[in-house]
Amino acid sequence: xxxxxxxxxxxxxxxxxxxxxxxxxxxxxxxxxxxxxxxxxxxxxxxxxxxxxxxxxxxxxxxxxxxxxxxxxxxxxxxxxxxxxxxxxxxxxxxxxxxxxxxxxxxxxxxxxxxxxxxxxxxxxxxxxxxxxxxxxxxxxxxxxxxxxxxxxxxxxxxxxxxxxxxxxxxxxxxxxxxxxxxxxxxxxxxxxxxxxxxxxxxxxxxxxxxxxxxxxxxxxxxxxxxxxxxxxxxxxxxxxxxxxxxxxxxxxxxxxxxxxxxxxxxxxxxxxxxxxxxxxxxxxxxxxxxxxxxxxxxxxxxxxxxxxxxxxxxxxxxxxxxxxxxxxxxxxxxxxxxxxxxxxxxxxxxxxxxx
Amino acid sequence: xxxxxxxxxxxxxxxxxxxxxxxxxxxxxxxxxxxxxxxxxxxxxxxxxxxxxxxxxxxxxxxxxxxxxxxxxxxxxxxxxxxxxxxxxxxxxxxxxxxxxxxxxxxxxxxxxxxxxxxxxxxxxxxxxxxxxxxxxxxxxxxxxxxxxxxxxxxxxxxxxxxxxxxxxxxxxxxxxxxxxxxxxxxxxxxxxxxxxxxxxxxxxxxxxxxxxxxxxxxxxxxxxxxxxxxxxxxxxxxxxxxxxxxxxxxxxxxxxxxxxxxxxxxxxxxxx
Numbered sequence: 146x147x148x149x150x151x152x153x154x155x156x157x158x159x160x161x162x163x164x165x166x167x168x169x170x171x172x173x174x175x176x177x178x179x180x181x182x183x184x185x186x187x188x189x190x191x192x193x194x195x196x197x198x199x200x201x202x203x204x205x206x207x208x209x210x211x212x213x214x215x216x217x218x219x220x221x222x223x224x225x226x227x228x229x230x231x232x233x234x235x236x237x238x239x240x241x242x243x244x245x246x247x248x249x250x251x252x253x254x255x256x257x258x259x260x261x262x263x264x265x266x267x268x269x270x271x272x273x274x275x276x277x278x279x280x281x282x283x284x285x286x287x288x289x290x291x292x293x294x295x296x297x298x299x300x301x302x303x304x305x306x307x308x309x310x311x312x313x314x315x316x317x318x319x320x321x322x323x324x325x326x327x328x329x330x331x332x333x334x335x336x337x338x339x340x341x342x343x344x345x346x347x348x349x350x351x352x353x354x355x356x357x358x359x360x361x362x363x364x365x366x367x368x369x370x371x372x373x374x375x376x377x378x379x380x381x382x383x384x385x386x387x388x389x390x391x392x393x394x395x396x397x398x399x400x401x402x403x404x405x406x407x408x409x410x411x412x413x414x415x416x417x418x419x420x421x422x423x424x425x426x427x428x429x430x431x432x433x434x435x436x437x438x439x440x441x442x443x444x445x446x447x448x449x450x451x452x453x454x455x456x457x458x459x460x461x462x463x464x465x466x467x468x469x470x471x472x473x474x475x476x477x478x479x480x481x482x483x484x485x486x487x488x489x490x491x492x493x494x495x496x497x498x499x500x501x
Numbered sequence: 502x503x504x505x506x507x508x509x510x511x512x513x514x515x516x517x518x519x520x521x522x523x524x525x526x527x528x529x530x531x532x533x534x535x536x537x538x539x540x541x542x543x544x545x546x547x548x549x550x551x552x553x554x555x556x557x558x559x560x561x562x563x564x565x566x567x568x569x570x571x572x573x574x575x576x577x578x579x580x581x582x583x584x585x586x587x588x589x590x591x592x593x594x595x596x597x598x599x600x601x602x603x604x605x606x607x608x609x610x611x612x613x614x615x616x617x618x619x620x621x622x623x624x625x626x627x628x629x630x631x632x633x634x635x636x637x638x639x640x641x642x643x644x645x646x647x648x649x650x651x652x653x654x655x656x657x658x659x660x661x662x663x664x665x666x667x668x669x670x671x672x673x674x675x676x677x678x679x680x681x682x683x684x685x686x687x688x689x690x691x692x693x694x695x696x697x698x699x700x701x702x703x704x705x706x707x708x709x710x711x712x713x714x715x716x717x718x719x720x721x722x723x724x725x726x727x728x729x730x731x732x733x734x735x736x737x738x739x740x741x742x743x744x745x746x747x748x749x750x751x752x753x754x755x756x757x758x759x760x761x762x763x764x765x766x767x768x769x770x771x772x773x774x
Contacts, residue, residue: 160526167533171540178544185551232587232599233646233669243587243669245601245649268601270585270671360622361772492623492770493671495585495601496562 184263187252190222191265192496195250198225199269203246203487209273223252223261232270237352241272241362244487247495270493272362276485278422279352280443282306282317283336283472287348288428288447289323290332291459297329302431302468306336309441310475318472320344322447325459332462336472348450353424355451358384359408361491363484366403379403379421379476380483388427391415395435404480408449410458413438416466420473421480424448428460437467442476535753542747546760549745553694553706557680557741558766565770566623568675569733574714576681577739580615580626582673582770583607586655588618589646589668592637595656596663598672599641602651611676612699616657619671623772628662632674644668682713688748708746710759716740718765721773725765738767 198218202225205218212231217224225248233243247268251261283306292300306318318336323343334340348355354362365384381403388409391397398416399405405419408426415433421442423429426449431438446460462468507515560581571578584607586600614632617624635656641648646669648654657663666672678698685693685707693707716727718738730736741764746757 156522163526163530164533167530167537171537174537174541174544178547181548181551185555230649231647232649233644235645235669243671268585360620490619490671492565492772493585493619494769496559496769 187263188265190252191250191263192267193250194220194223194252195225195248195265195267197221198227198250199246199248199267201225202227202229202248203269203271203489206487207485209242218248220250223250225250229271240352240354241274241357241488243490244271244273245269246271246487268495270490271487272357272490274363274484274486274488276481276483278443278477278481279350280316280472280474280477281347281351282320282341283443284319284321284440284470285347285351285443285445286319286321286447286460287351287445287450288455289325289459290321290342291461292324292326292330292332293461293463294327295330297327299331299333300462301437301464301466302462303333303470304336304340305334305469305471306339307472309471309473316472317341320347322347323459348448351445351448353445353448353451355426355448358406358424359426359452362488363404363406364488365406366483379479380481382406382483384408385411388412391417391433393433398433398435402476402480403483411446413464420476422477427455428458430461431464431468432461434464434466437469438464439467440470441473442480443472444470535751538751539754539758542749542751542758543760546745546747546758547762549706549709550743550760550762553709553743553745554741554762554764556696556705557743558764560678561739561766562769564768565617565673566772567617567626567734568624568768568771569736570677571679572715572717572729572733572736574727575683576679577715578677578679580617580675581678582617582675583611583614584674586652586672586674587641587646588663588666588670588672589637589641589644591660592635592640593656594660595633595635595637595658596660596666597635597637597640598655598657599646599648600653600655600674601649603653607676610698611674612701614674614676616663617673617675618663618666620666624671624673624770626675627666630657630659630662630674632657680715682709691746691748706745708748708757710744710746712742713744714742716742718767723765723767736768737771737773738765740765 197220201218210229215228218227227248229244229246231242232245245268249264249266252263254262284304304319306316308315315337317338318334319340321342366381379402383405385407389407390412391414393414400418402420404422406424410427411425411429413431413433416436417438419440423440423444425446429446449455563582564579568580584600584603586598589597615626616630617626633656635654676698681695682692683695685691686704688707691708694705695702696705716725717736719730719735723738725740743762745760750757
């Protein structure tokens, strides 16, 4: 028998070993690259978790939390430890507090236990809005009032400081910086007092932070008043940036409830029926008619004088139709209820900040 | 015992088979080696792109109004916030501020700091300031402003740069930073990403392709453009064209491997309206 001692097996073993080493080396490199990519993905997830936790916390606070509150918010992919601290606590209880709310997001993978795979801290400045407003009169005209010319006699305007819904104290009827026009033209006022027609510093004494409103401190539900909004939602917020003039037609009026803010001039050429709070930066002019204008809650005009010069603008009452402005605390409370809670301050977000 | 050797034919056949197998093995090894080399080069380029993205995105995300100072295809200059806080009153000729806890490394490394304050829904840079520690707590407490745990009280001078800013307004300290693609000092003949602050240029990463640079996102719709906007306040973000290269040209190739990463970063503290 021949003694055939080949070398096929050593060759195959060598070949297989060589290929194995090369493949292993390749896999190790690819795995390392994948781990780097996964690390970045997990870091992004941590940012997401931190942001989600922060927003959940802000939305969840129906009543003002304690200073320094620490809460855990569970979100998809992990959880966030949220801490809220007061930065500015004004002595005036009507003014908004400024808080810093920070959130550290932790990414958890069910497969790897409770040890977080990544974490990230973000923070957001926010205001705690009290949802209350100082009522100084049914109508505070910080811009002043211009009465129309013509023969003496009562204007069809009633400003009433007695609370329509009872229970709450009565307020003043009309407080105006000044009233100009024929002395024979009269406005029917009632309340406690009925009227003060030469009061200085009205815009400031209202304690409404107009600059904050101009800075976007309040978020609107609707950008423009419409003729038939959801009247049942008494806490809705409507903000008009700049001037607003209604049409002259009977279907062109403003009908609604809640908080209406017009940062410029509000010119009523037809009518307004509003249950709640109306805040006007410049003058409000009642010029139209058809069915008259009725504001049941409170009206403040001329608020822009807090931050600038009104240039002599005054609210005028040239309408020949009924205007009634009546204090109604129930409608005011309902209108302001939508403002209770945290309001994030725009463009004041801190990302990847020091953990503290 | 009879010993019989290989016949000539057996030897020739064996040599031929071994030759074919050996040739295939060498070819396989070379191909594998090239493949591994290319993959390594790609991973290196990808790593460079990703690291650049992380560095840039972290700082750019915090930029706010008037935060974009200069832009060009190969460079951008921005004001990068590194400490947020609230302005208090004036004490000893300096404006006092209560700042939140900050990254101590960023604080220590900040060169020629500036201050910006919030007004009209956004931040406005007020100018360069000297920052020092302060103990004038009454300047803050009189406005009901606190120093949060881990935060600090600082004095900003001259106070005149903030004369029109109200106490209780939000502020931040910023550093003016330029990110620039230019010739590398580490890899001669190649391009690198630099971070320039206070006149000092630091080479961050290299190498990048000549096509690496910046494009701009403008307006509330974040419209992409490569034309430098005439009004830099319309810039609401950047497209980072992080086209990195491998440091060496892999065997069998005529040029380095490139990795084209183009993340878009919105300036997070800039209003979109």
